[in-house]
Amino acid sequence: MDFDFIAKFYPMYIKAGILTLELAFLGIFFSITxxxxxxxxxYFHIKxxxxxxxxxxxxxxxxPLLIQLFFLYYGLPKLGINLSSFSCAVIGLAFLGGSYMAExxxxxxxxxxxxxxxxxxxxxxxxxxxxxxxxxxxxxxxALPSISANVIFLLKETSIVSIVALADLxxxxxxxxxxxxxxxxxxxxxxxxxxxxxxxxxxxxxIWEKRMANxxx
Amino acid sequence: xxGVNILFEQETLMRLMQGLLVSLEISVISIIISVFGGLVLxxxxxxxxxxxxxxxxxxxxxxxxxxxxxxxxxxxxxxTRATGMHISAFMASLLVFSVWGVFEMMDxxxxxxxxxxxxxxxxxxxxxxxxxKIYTYVIVPLAFRRLVPGAVNLLSRMIKTTSIVxxxxxxxxxxxxxxxxxxxVFTNNMAPFWVYGFIFFLYFIICYPISKFSKKxxxxxx
Numbered sequence: 001m002d003f004d005f006i007a008k009f010y011p012m013y014i015k016a017g018i019l020t021l022e023l024a025f026l027g028i029f030f031s032i033t034x035x036x037x038x039x040x041x042x043y044f045h046i047k048x049x050x051x052x053x054x055x056x057x058x059x060x061x062x063x064p065l066l067i068q069l070f071f072l073y074y075g076l077p078k079l080g081i082n083l084s085s086f087s088c089a090v091i092g093l094a095f096l097g098g099s100y101m102a103e104x105x106x107x108x109x110x111x112x113x114x115x116x117x118x119x120x121x122x123x124x125x126x127x128x129x130x131x132x133x134x135x136x137x138x139x140x141x142x143a144l145p146s147i148s149a150n151v152i153f154l155l156k157e158t159s160i161v162s163i164v165a166l167a168d169l170x171x172x173x174x175x176x177x178x179x180x181x182x183x184x185x186x187x188x189x190x191x192x193x194x195x196x197x198x199x200x201x202x203x204x205x206x207i208w209e210k211r212m213a214n215x216x217x
Numbered sequence: 218x219x220g221v222n223i224l225f226e227q228e229t230l231m232r233l234m235q236g237l238l239v240s241l242e243i244s245v246i247s248i249i250i251s252v253f254g255g256l257v258l259x260x261x262x263x264x265x266x267x268x269x270x271x272x273x274x275x276x277x278x279x280x281x282x283x284x285x286x287x288x289x290x291x292x293x294x295x296x297t298r299a300t301g302m303h304i305s306a307f308m309a310s311l312l313v314f315s316v317w318g319v320f321e322m323m324d325x326x327x328x329x330x331x332x333x334x335x336x337x338x339x340x341x342x343x344x345x346x347x348x349x350k351i352y353t354y355v356i357v358p359l360a361f362r363r364l365v366p367g368a369v370n371l372l373s374r375m376i377k378t379t380s381i382v383x384x385x386x387x388x389x390x391x392x393x394x395x396x397x398x399x400x401x402v403f404t405n406n407m408a409p410f411w412v413y414g415f416i417f418f419l420y421f422i423i424c425y426p427i428s429k430f431s432k433k434x435x436x437x438x439x
Binding site: 158 | 416
């Protein structure tokens with residue numbers, strides 16, 4: 001292992017790691033937004049949108065992100081829709097993650113007993129108030145482990161954005177291997193970078209989960 | 218619909234199908250290995266042996282924490298460098314997906330076995346069966362129903378994930394798509410749209426029935 005080499009090239013990894021984090025943050029943020037929207041459409045039984053939501057969820061869950069990105073980046077410009085690499089990656093992550101989040105929220109929502117909603121109705125709350133005050137707090141606790149699993153999943157999925165020409169960690173590692181033949185060093189730094197990103201986040205999420213679980217009991 | 222004729226050329230379709238076969242080959246072989254490996258390790262993990270449990274648990278977490286593409290890099294570039302023997306990109310993919318599948322499957326099997334009520338063990342024991350027989354004749358068949366929905370789900374995840382092997386240069390459906398697009402670059406401007414759109418639906422056509430099936434099983438057996 002050539003540590004001088006690592007010392008020289010680690011800023012590239014830091015830059016790439018920040019890009020990964022930015023992408024992941026935006027992707028996760030929009031995923032959660034889409035997930036909540038999908039759940040609200042189902043909860044309020046908004047008729048014309050419901051089949052649309054179902055279709056979207058099936059389509060996005062049953063296709064790989066890689067192909068979604070290829071289609072966004074190389075396919076859509078042919079229709080006159082030009083997206084930058086970065087927005088392609090964020091849209092791709094949100095498109096994929098949105099359906100996973102929607103399923104998590106549904107899982108939480110379905111776990112709330114019907115008697116809870118009836119109780120809300122009987123004290124004169126309307127559907128929106130019930131959703132806000134009664135259903136959401138309970139549903140969120142149940143959905144949290146699944147949501148945090150999705151967060152980690154999306155963090156890991158960012159690893160393929162190099163195919164739309166973004167200089168992420170994988171791209172940098174491949175570059176170094178190709179240019180300098182420093183395979184061991186490049187892979188070592190790649191692994192370390194992902195550990196540095198994923199471990200703290202997964203640790204924080206599991207602490208949060210435990211707190212929520214304790215609060216319930 | 219300009220340029221859609223590219224999808225109706227026999228050569229295009231034939232080559233895409235051949236590429237798809239390579240993707241499916243990687244998934245099917247690694248799924249078969251995962252099922253058998255996962256069953257054995259899953260049962261081992263569910264035995265009340267603390268050191269063994271933790272060893273397997275740590276392996277699972279190590280496999281899980283890294284993105285699959287990083288594992289592909291480690292096996293394809295790193296292994297060659299470390300051992301001096303060259304493995305093909307196809308073999309590296311097979312290895313990575315098998316290892317990943319075995320450990321994910323192990324967790325599913327463990328979950329199913331642990332959920333079997335204790336009295337099933339005790340009744341089997343009182344019949345005088347030994348441990349090996351208890352597992353092969355009683356516990357695993359009982360756990361089977363509970364593990365199938367999760368296992369089917371894993372199957373479709375593995376098929377979807379094989380799309381990334383193009384990044385280490387395996388010539389599978391995405392790579393073939395790229396080659397077709399390159400060949401038509403001067404004659405068909407719309408080629409990327411149709412070819413990538415087509416591959417998108419190819420994956421959908423394969424994975425959608427599988428995930429529907431898994432949902433059905435979950436409702437019936439879960």
